[in-house]
Amino acid sequence: MKFCSECGAGLSKKIPPGDNLPRFVCDTCQVVHYINPKIVAGCIPEWEDKILLCRRAIEPRTGHWTFPAGFMEIGESTEQAAIRETFEEAHADVEITSLYAVLSLPRISQVHMIFRGSMRTREFKPGTESLDVQLFSLEDIPWDDLAFPVITEALERYVADVARGAFSMHFGSVFPRMKS
Secondary structure, X not given: OOEOOOOOOEEEEEOOOOOOOXXXXXXXXXXXXXXXXXEEEEEEEEEOOEEEXXXXXXXXXXXXXXXXXXXXXXXXXXXXXXXHHHHHHHOOOEEEEEEEEEEEEHHHOEEEEEEEEEEOOOOOOXXXXXXXXXXXXXXXXXXXXXXXXXXXXXXXXXXXXXXXXXXXOEEEEOOOOOOO
């Protein structure tokens, strides 16, 4: 950040009074500008014993598989964002059944809130951000072609929960995986 969104003056990075971290502070009006992590809402759409995945049509990671997810918009809840993203990317109508995981990605300042969602019908098709959309049985998940480590982490936990016969609420931090 270089300029204040309140008055247009220049900003300095300093620790404001009563705070303990450096922030962008306006040199003129003293408004403190906070930069906080972004929230990504996602959904694992379920149909019978399968899940719906989308092949990305956009960067980053065009051509790789993911479950529907994206940044929240102002004025919507996390559940609404997950439902919207599922419809935008897969034209699938889901009912949110539970919050499944909250996974932090500190390196890129994101928090992913992932929901389980029951598909109301078996109808789906690619949206503008998807090249393809398919239902996958858990043994057919394209593990080597998933788009991001957070997708892999969430789906590994999901498959383990299905095998155990019980779903847990998951939380944790995801860091880049080293290639072997």
